[in-house]
Amino acid sequence: MNSSTRTAILLLLPIVFYQxxxxxxxxxxxxxxxxxxxxxxxRDKPPPPPPPDETGNPPPPQKRPRYITFNGLIVRSQGPSTxxxxxxxxxxQPDFRVELDxxxxxxxxxxxxxxxxxxxxxxxxxxxxxxxxxxxNFKQPSLNHE
Numbered sequence: 534m535n536s537s538t539r540t541a542i543l544l545l546l547p548i549v550f551y552q553x554x555x556x557x558x559x560x561x562x563x564x565x566x567x568x569x570x571x572x573x574x575x576r577d578k579p580p581p582p583p584p585p586d587e588t589g590n591p592p593p594p595q596k597r598p599r600y601i602t603f604n605g606l607i608v609r610s611q612g613p614s615t616x617x618x619x620x621x622x623x624x625x626q627p628d629f630r631v632e633l634d635x636x637x638x639x640x641x642x643x644x645x646x647x648x649x650x651x652x653x654x655x656x657x658x659x660x661x662x663x664x665x666x667x668x669x670n671f672k673q674p675s676l677n678h679e
Contacts, residue, residue: 573613579625598628599662602670603654606639616641 564572604617614633615622624631629645636642643652645662652660652667660667 577613577624579630598626600659601629601643601652601654601662602659603641603643603656605656606636606641608639618643 598619600619602619604620606617607615609615614636616624616631616633618624618626618629618631624633628647629643632642632644637653640653640655643654643660644650645652650665652662652665654660654667657670658667659670
């Protein structure tokens with residue numbers, strides 16, 4: 534077989550075995566404005582309370598985390614801002630919540646549920662919830678947030 538015949542066969546081979554595919558089962562990659570609004574509203578809801586245990590008793594209240602660290606903040610010109618507290622971008626934690634609509638510049642208020650106390654933190658700061666002291670992360674060793 535000469536090289537031109539071999540080349541022709543190699544070029545025609547994919548055409549012989551070609552099977553058209555359809556993407557009927559795939560959804561839209563991007564959402565509509567209404568779907569995006571519903572997703573944002575769902576994301577901003579507080580988490581549901583934990584279910585009762587097997588005996589039907591509600592779970593015991595969780596203890597307040599000893600340290601709360603403000604890891605970072607993204608402020609968008611359009612759309613919601615994102616904040617990371619204790620390595621999570623969930624605004625509703627078990628014993629505190631973050632109110633982004635009340636932030637001042639880069640300072641974010643953190644509301645503790647059990648004490649009704651409000652703590653103002655800037656990115657990189659950690660608060661000790663037992664004594665209320667606030668420290669910058671570069672001044673202290675890594676902390677366990679449990």
